[in-house]
Amino acid sequence: NAGVTQTPKFQVLKTGQSMTLQCAQDMNHEYMSWYRQDPGMGLRLIHYSVGAGITDQGEVPNGYNVSRSTTEDFPLRLLSAAPSQTSVYFCATSTRDRATKNIQYFGAGTRLSVL
Amino acid sequence: DAKTTQPTSMDCAEGRAANLPCNHSTISGNEYVYWYRQIHSQGPQYIIHGLKNNETNEMASLIITEDRKSSTLILPHATLRDTAVYYCIVSTNAGNMLTFGGGTRLMVKP
Numbered sequence: 001n002a003g004v005t006q007t008p009k010f011q012v013l014k015t016g017q018s019m020t021l022q023c024a025q026d027m028n029h030e031y032m033s034w035y036r037q038d039p040g041m042g043l044r045l046i047h048y049s050v051g052a053g054i055t056d057q058g059e060v061p062n063g064y065n066v067s068r069s070t071t072e073d074f075p076l077r078l079l080s081a082a083p084s085q086t087s088v089y090f091c092a093t094s095t096r097d098r099a100t101k102n103i104q105y106f107g108a109g110t111r112l113s114v115l
Numbered sequence: 116d117a118k119t120t121q122p123t124s125m126d127c128a129e130g131r132a133a134n135l136p137c138n139h140s141t142i143s144g145n146e147y148v149y150w151y152r153q154i155h156s157q158g159p160q161y162i163i164h165g166l167k168n169n170e171t172n173e174m175a176s177l178i179i180t181e182d183r184k185s186s187t188l189i190l191p192h193a194t195l196r197d198t199a200v201y202y203c204i205v206s207t208n209a210g211n212m213l214t215f216g217g218g219t220r221l222m223v224k225p
Binding site: 004033044048 | 156158161202216217
């Protein structure tokens with residue numbers, strides 16, 4: 001049981017390049033989220049999804065795009081990478097159950113550097 | 116969601132109890148207190164949560180004051196592997212996001 005799998009683990013991009021960070025879960029969780037964490041800071045929510053076909057913006061959505069075509073996958077797209085997007089990106093999942101939706105399971109993270 | 120205030124850092128001797136405080140003086144009646152931790156370079160890990168009663172699980176205990184304006188996470192016998200940043204988060208179950216602040220950096224020393 002892999003839980004939440006993020007790929008790649010590390011990535012270096014040049015300014016203006018695009019890429020997709022992958023997040024896959026085998027926990028059958030409805031909720032999926034993307035956070036970014038800058039050095040020495042807490043996590044900030046980028047986008048989230050409450051189920052397949054439904055996405056919404058979090059605290060810092062600009063420069064990122066998401067879609068949710070299946071329960072299992074929630075990719076995060078950087079359309080034109082900027083140095084300000086250098087960060088560690090975490091994907092998280094949780095159930096839709098009201099009592100447990102804030103118990104989130106996180107992936108190991110993707111470390112992204114934009115030069 | 117209510118804001119939380121935590122000390123920036125704390126030390127604890129290995130084998131002793133680690134008591135991590137959190138102030139949430141503006142907490143509302145339907146907001147829960149959640150604790151997560153983040154071991155260096157890893158994704159955050161859920162520890163425990165509660166509404167108003169004290170809670171205990173295999174990882175930790177959570178003590179919430181009667182007025183619910185503060186809480187304490189207790190790791191009863193801290194080990195070196197408990198060295199991490201601990202986040203106290205207050206949230207209702209109606210929202211769709213958790214707000215992670217700066218947390219407390221706990222250093223467990225031999």
